[in-house]
Amino acid sequence: MNKFIRVITRLLLGFIVYGLAIVVMIHANVGLSPWDVLHQGISLKTGLTMGKVSISVGIIIIIIDAILGEGIGFATLGNVLLIGTFLDMFESLNIIPYANNLFIGIMMMIIGVVLAALATVLYLKPALGSGPRDGLMLAINKRSSKSVGTVRTIIELSVLFIGWILGGSVGIGTIISGVGLGYAIEIGFKISHMDSKTLVHKNIYDSIKLLRNKDAQIATCVETDKEK
Numbered sequence: 001m002n003k004f005i006r007v008i009t010r011l012l013l014g015f016i017v018y019g020l021a022i023v024v025m026i027h028a029n030v031g032l033s034p035w036d037v038l039h040q041g042i043s044l045k046t047g048l049t050m051g052k053v054s055i056s057v058g059i060i061i062i063i064i065d066a067i068l069g070e071g072i073g074f075a076t077l078g079n080v081l082l083i084g085t086f087l088d089m090f091e092s093l094n095i096i097p098y099a100n101n102l103f104i105g106i107m108m109m110i111i112g113v114v115l116a117a118l119a120t121v122l123y124l125k126p127a128l129g130s131g132p133r134d135g136l137m138l139a140i141n142k143r144s145s146k147s148v149g150t151v152r153t154i155i156e157l158s159v160l161f162i163g164w165i166l167g168g169s170v171g172i173g174t175i176i177s178g179v180g181l182g183y184a185i186e187i188g189f190k191i192s193h194m195d196s197k198t199l200v201h202k203n204i205y206d207s208i209k210l211l212r213n214k215d216a217q218i219a220t221c222v223e224t225d226k227e228k
Helices: 002-027 034-046 050-067 074-093 102-124 132-142 148-165 172-191 204-227
Strands: none
Touching: 002 074, 002 102, 034 050, 034 148, 034 172, 050 074, 050 132, 074 102, 074 132, 074 204, 102 172, 132 148, 148 172
16 A cells, blocks of 8 residues: 555656646746647647647557557556646746746756656656657657667657647747757666666556455455454
């Protein structure tokens, strides 16, 4: 039970920190993140809101992740549903000021990238599912000779280019995020002794099966104690 609580706490902390990271990067006022450039570009072409585009893109990437063999677990659902919730919470609390000059904006963007990398490591380590974009990063990393940082950077710059072609806004912060996030995640992996090549996430079915087995073991132990 203690291990279960620790895992849930770690996942929630990761989602909270990631929501905070996004707010910090938005308030840096030096450009959208690469994925938001893509979301904005698609939004401009389709008339859909950026929120709806973000959800739709996330669902498509989750399907691709599943095809590539990345487990869709409880943490995947939490990533999709909770990060946005915590983002809105921090926005409503109004505790993160907007940058009023370029230097502060760049510093805030760097802090946001570091927080995002920390959050990614927090919710990936329990191996209960990755976020859509993280799953894509891991799937490609396992099939290539490139480091996880290089793979993530290639993904980020690719979606940045597509978003820019579609009319999304690009700033210096976009470049910082696109180049910096992947390598920040790679450093986080090394510090926490995570091997991206061998990281295997439990899908929802496997997690439920594991919980049922543990419940059965606990029930058996209780019955044995009663007999004694």
